[in-house]
Amino acid sequence: MSKIRLKGANLLAPLPVVMVSSGDMKNSDIITVAWTGIVCSSPPRVYISVRRDRYSYQLIKDSGEFVINFTTANLLAACDWCGVRSGRDYDKFAEMNLAKGKANTVSAPLIEESPVNIECKVFQVVPLGSHDMFLADVLAVDVDESLTDDNGAIDYSKVNLVSYQHGEYYSTGRHLGRFGFSAQRKYISAYGKGKNAMSNSPLTRRRRPKRKK
Numbered sequence: 001m002s003k004i005r006l007k008g009a010n011l012l013a014p015l016p017v018v019m020v021s022s023g024d025m026k027n028s029d030i031i032t033v034a035w036t037g038i039v040c041s042s043p044p045r046v047y048i049s050v051r052r053d054r055y056s057y058q059l060i061k062d063s064g065e066f067v068i069n070f071t072t073a074n075l076l077a078a079c080d081w082c083g084v085r086s087g088r089d090y091d092k093f094a095e096m097n098l099a100k101g102k103a104n105t106v107s108a109p110l111i112e113e114s115p116v117n118i119e120c121k122v123f124q125v126v127p128l129g130s131h132d133m134f135l136a137d138v139l140a141v142d143v144d145e146s147l148t149d150d151n152g153a154i155d156y157s158k159v160n161l162v163s164y165q166h167g168e169y170y171s172t173g174r175h176l177g178r179f180g181f182s183a184q185r186k187y188i189s190a191y192g193k194g195k196n197a198m199s200n201s202p203l204t205r206r207r208r209p210k211r212k213k
């Protein structure tokens with residue numbers, strides 16, 4: 001594979017794109033955020049990075065709380081709009097016709113229409129340059145019942161989440177495997193190991209065009 005070398009840039013992909021709600025049930029905002037992720041398993045901790053000039057920034061800084069709301073394909077237009085308009089000029093819940101829900105552990109409201117809401121409490125703010133990183137504990141997660149199995153695990157194949165890749169939104173698509181699948185004996189004996197295993201598997205094997213009779 002021949003490659004070109006680019007200068008250092010933030011091309012890491014795919015990223016989640018989420019709607020972060022903050023404030024309280026009266027005064028609130030929603031900011032679209034792609035600079036977000038998990039930073040620790042136990043205790044569960046996440047981050048969001050926010051520019052200081054965002055309206056949401058001060059709400060989050062003052063309250064020390066926010067909710068990460070997952071973006072589904074159905075919510076994408078609302079999510080994108082919240083990322084190009086400011087809460088200084090608009091009540092985004094009202095403009096996007098989104099229902100403000102009460103969270104269980106934080107005063108920040110959650111977005112009812114979003115199937116997964118992650119309630120977060122900030123424990124550290126790290127100035128990084130263009131953005132400040134809010135590091136936060138996950139206090140609770142609210143999940144649409146119809147998306148969970150008997151153990152409460154989320155069936156992501158039903159959620160239709162959106163990912164963000166350098167200015168473009170993508171559907172997260174098909175389920176391809178479960179954590180650790182490539183090391184299972186059954187899988188290896190059926191499809192092999194390493195770089196050829198996926199192309200041998202029916203999940204990614206290209207369908208041969210049907211022959212005309």
Ligand SMILES: Cc1cc2nc3c(=O)[nH]c(=O)nc-3n(C[C@H](O)[C@H](O)[C@H](O)COP(=O)(O)O)c2cc1C
Pocket residue numbers: 017029030031032033034035036049050051053054055056057080082083084085086087088131164
């Ligand atoms: C896809 C997408 C991702 C974004 N990611 C971030 C981000 O990670 N951090 C940030 O500060 N702004 C991000 N923005 C920009 C803010 O969402 C945008 O400036 C928004 O209008 C700020 O709203 P506010 O002034 O009500 O807080 C993103 C926008 C879009 C469309």
